[in-house]
Amino acid sequence: MTDTEDDPLERIVVDKDAVNRERLADAIEGVLGVDGDTGEVVPRPDYRDLENKPKFVARLLARRAAFELDIIEEDEIGDSATGFAERMEPSDSTIMNYGSLDFVANDDEHGGYYIKGHSISIAIDFLEDAMGDSDE
Numbered sequence: 849m850t851d852t853e854d855d856p857l858e859r860i861v862v863d864k865d866a867v868n869r870e871r872l873a874d875a876i877e878g879v880l881g882v883d884g885d886t887g888e889v890v891p892r893p894d895y896r897d898l899e900n901k902p903k904f905v906a907r908l909l910a911r912r913a914a915f916e917l918d919i920i921e922e923d924e925i926g927d928s929a930t931g932f933a934e935r936m937e938p939s940d941s942t943i944m945n946y947g948s949l950d951f952v953a954n955d956d957e958h959g960g961y962y963i964k965g966h967s968i969s970i971a972i973d974f975l976e977d978a979m980g981d982s983d984e
Contacts, residue, residue: 864966867916872909875972879979880910887914887924889935894979900938902978904946905971907932908963926955926962949974 879898881890889910895903911927914920929943936943943961947954951967951974954960963971 867965867968869916871972872913872916872968875975876906876909876913879906882910882914882917882919884919887920898978900936901946902975903936904932904943905975908952908961909968909971909975912963912968923957924959926959928960931960
């Protein structure tokens with residue numbers, strides 16, 4: 849055994865940006881796809897059934913998936929309020945309100961609104977809850 853295997857504190861060391869790829873794929877499959885060449889987000893049949901805020905979150909998750917697949921660069925993970933408004937119904941100001949969700953960050957170095965690696969599971973929970981609500 850090495851010293852790190854003997855240290856019980858090593859059990860709590862995690863990678864804050866590690867992504868549960870299976871859970872991410874399950875969350876957006878059928879809602880959005882990702883173009884394998886450009887990383888462009890492609891609406892799928894279940895997308896139209898969502899309200900605008902979950903659509904925003906789904907788009908952020910799809911962009912994160914494109915990054916995890918090495919299709920886009922880190923500075924392309926996010927998008928601006930204007931960029932989202934061009935692809936969705938809500939106005940720029942409504943998109944900015946969506947940006948206040950606890951798991952959404954806004955940073956020009958990432959392209960605008962995006963989800964940090966350690967917040968992906970929270971965003972997935974939000975999307976799953978929204979999709980469950982739309983079934984009722």
